Amino acid sequence: MTAAPRTLPRSFFVGDARDVAPLLLNKVLVRGRARARIVEVEAYAGEVDPASHAYRGPTARNATMFGRPGLLYVYFTYGMHHCANVTCAPEGHASAVLLRAVEPLAGWSTMRQRRGDHVADRDLTNGPAKLCEALAIDRGLDGADLVTADRGVRLTDDGTAPPATPGRTARIGISTGTEHEWRWFVPGSRFLSRSEAHVPRPADRTRARTSGTSGTSGASGASR
DNA sequence: CTTTGGATCGTCT
């Protein structure tokens, strides 16, 4: 009994990013003929979150974050990468969920074509910029409505419930707001951006040096 | 497995 995938209603997205984020796990992102299941997300709580792009108020870049819930907020970073978020705060407020990793369900060949022929399956979409490249998401899709699918991108529910007990850690790649555990993921997924054992640390710039914190004997966990 | 450094440019101070 294959439940017909249904597009999520606007009301699904309305709420605090920290509440909506774990609910997005196992939902299916549809981009053209490609489909992928969300397996890892992070919440960015707008005005009260120093790690959020919206922390210092609206700008030209983050304008979409202040729009209605259910929009795709796409930003360009590091001079070469795109990352995708789903907005969830009421209009006028900024709150969004970063899509950090997805599991390809359909359109494998198209994704590999965009990512590179030599790229392994699990490396196609296991990172926020990787999934954008695989799904051809760039700034041209900033502001796309996931509910009306006005630009061919939508979010659906195929009947797979979010994990009852999602994995949870601090967010990855940020230098402030690291005290909050606002990253959620599907336990056991092979498409996470980090191994589950890995503990996120504050982003250390290549120039900054961790004095004294030399590598300890790591966990010798045989992950697989 | 882990760590390190380079790439590259829009955005904000």
Next chain:
DNA sequence: GACGATCCAAAGG
């Protein structure tokens, strides 16, 4: 000018 909600290749254990 400085800094990224990153990724990749290379080198070391």
